[in-house]
Amino acid sequence: MARSSISKEALAVEAATEVFSRYGHARTTMGDVAAKAGMSRPALYLLFPDKDAVFAAVIQRMDEQKHREIRAAIARLDGLHAKLLHACKSWGSHGFDLIEAHPDSADLFDLRFPAVRKVYDNFQCLVADLIRDQVKAAGIAIEPEVLARCLVFGMRGLRETARNGKEMRRLIAVQVTMLVRSIDDGS
Amino acid sequence: MARSSISKEALAVEAATEVFSRYGHARTTMGDVAAKAGMSRPALYLLFPDKDAVFAAVIQRMDEQKHREIRAAIARLDGLHAKLLHACKSWGSHGFDLIEAHPDSADLFDLRFPAVRKVYDNFQCLVADLIRDQVKAAGIAIEPEVLARCLVFGMRGLRETARNGKEMRRLIAVQVTMLVRSIDDGS
DNA sequence: ATATTGACAAGATATTAATAATTGTCAATT
DNA sequence: AATTGACAATTATTAATATCTTGTCAATAT
Numbered sequence: 046m047a048r049s050s051i052s053k054e055a056l057a058v059e060a061a062t063e064v065f066s067r068y069g070h071a072r073t074t075m076g077d078v079a080a081k082a083g084m085s086r087p088a089l090y091l092l093f094p095d096k097d098a099v100f101a102a103v104i105q106r107m108d109e110q111k112h113r114e115i116r117a118a119i120a121r122l123d124g125l126h127a128k129l130l131h132a133c134k135s136w137g138s139h140g141f142d143l144i145e146a147h148p149d150s151a152d153l154f155d156l157r158f159p160a161v162r163k164v165y166d167n168f169q170c171l172v173a174d175l176i177r178d179q180v181k182a183a184g185i186a187i188e189p190e191v192l193a194r195c196l197v198f199g200m201r202g203l204r205e206t207a208r209n210g211k212e213m214r215r216l217i218a219v220q221v222t223m224l225v226r227s228i229d230d231g232s
Numbered sequence: 233m234a235r236s237s238i239s240k241e242a243l244a245v246e247a248a249t250e251v252f253s254r255y256g257h258a259r260t261t262m263g264d265v266a267a268k269a270g271m272s273r274p275a276l277y278l279l280f281p282d283k284d285a286v287f288a289a290v291i292q293r294m295d296e297q298k299h300r301e302i303r304a305a306i307a308r309l310d311g312l313h314a315k316l317l318h319a320c321k322s323w324g325s326h327g328f329d330l331i332e333a334h335p336d337s338a339d340l341f342d343l344r345f346p347a348v349r350k351v352y353d354n355f356q357c358l359v360a361d362l363i364r365d366q367v368k369a370a371g372i373a374i375e376p377e378v379l380a381r382c383l384v385f386g387m388r389g390l391r392e393t394a395r396n397g398k399e400m401r402r403l404i405a406v407q408v409t410m411l412v413r414s415i416d417d418g419s
Numbered sequence: 420a421t422a423t424t425g426a427c428a429a430g431a432t433a434t435t436a437a438t439a440a441t442t443g444t445c446a447a448t449t
Numbered sequence: 450a451a452t453t454g455a456c457a458a459t460t461a462t463t464a465a466t467a468t469c470t471t472g473t474c475a476a477t478a479t
Contacts, residue, residue, distance in 0.1 A: 074470060076470075085423070085425090088422085088423065090471090091422085165393075187409070192406060194403065198389040198403075202387065203389065205388060206385040216378070216381065216382055219374055220386060222414065223414040226413070227410040228413075261440085262442070263441075271452090273443095275453075278452080281443090
């Protein structure tokens with residue numbers, strides 16, 4: 046029972062991820078998701094209360110997956126700069142690439158959706174966690190959360206000036222380098 | 233003749249600035265501008281080839297004014313950090329405040345307008361000029377223009393997370409501090 | 420019983436055609 | 450020589466209509 050229900054839900058989220066990623070929030074219907082998942086529309090409503098819940102589940106799943114990926118990768122790296130650089134390039138260019146491939150998917154990064162806002166909050170936490178020790182050790186007066194916020198939303202601004210993914214990563218690298226150098230207490 | 237023509241043009245740009253600032257690009261008509269300037273619509277077309285030329289003139293004038301203001305202010309300040317901080321707070325919160333007062337004025341910051349793009353390029357130049365010497369002295373491998381670009385578009389990203397002008401300036405201060413500390417060669 | 424769906428009302432969104440407003444121009448007027 | 454009224458072309462607005470979509474639930478199937 047519980048098992049079957051979980052699996053059905055996972056199937057639906059998987060299907061929803063595909064269609065939301067391609068067509069964005071506005072241009073995908075519950076019918077599209079249900080069809081892709083091989084179930085009827087009312088069956089989908091048995092699993093999720095409404096469309097936004099499906100959307101939130103998709104966003105959350107993508108986010109968790111990305112975080113697992115990032116955490117695994119940076120565990121194998123040494124030093125704040127290398128870790129932060131990888132995390133930011135990976136996280137930051139993800140959205141860029143997706144939108145380049147499917148313009149409608151820009152919805153998935155619209156901060157008006159609470160689920161999307163949470164993605165940004167989560168990444169801000171990841172960054173803050175990474176830099177916290179070094180910020181404290183260097184005796185910097187700015188809270189790690191604020192530094193992280195500047196980096197994360199700074200990266201968001203970069204999207205408007207970068208012409209392609211490669212340039213995006215280049216600019217992200219500069220932002221990260223600025224942050225790390227600024228808290229590298231002249232070591 | 234030339235004198236009279238220049239004065240008429242200035243009058244028109246002055247009028248256009250008022251109405252574009254309040255209603256944005258889309259919601260102001262050439263009729264609005266002409267009326268505000270106390271001339272007929274065809275008379276306005278004698279001064280400017282089309283609407284976008286008027287818009288560009290408005291943007292350029294605002295930009296030049298802001299730059300004069302900034303240059304005058306930072307001439308009286310000492311040190312890169314103080315100069316850059318003032319420049320960025322002044323430039324960055326200008327747009328924020330205008331949009332808060334008149335939501336339609338968001339047009340004036342739409343990067344799809346070439347005139348607006350130029351505003352960003354100009355401020356990038358100002359920043360690059362300010363930091364150039366210190367970047368070279370510190371032997372940093374990143375070109376000043378790229379660092380400046382990251383700061384300018386980083387600031388743009390901050391707009392999406394700041395709730396008010398005060399917070400915006402706080403975050404700008406962090407960005408600026410990050411940049412300056414990162415090129416302060418442990419002096 | 421439980422799981423599933425067809426069919427529905429309410430609301431949102433797209434379509435269309437008709438109307439109005441705006442732009443850029445130029446011959447006519449001052 | 451400077452200015453404008455009036456025009457064609459384009460673009461935006463409106464209103465009426467049709468279509469789609471959402472979320473629900475009684476009816477059906479398992």
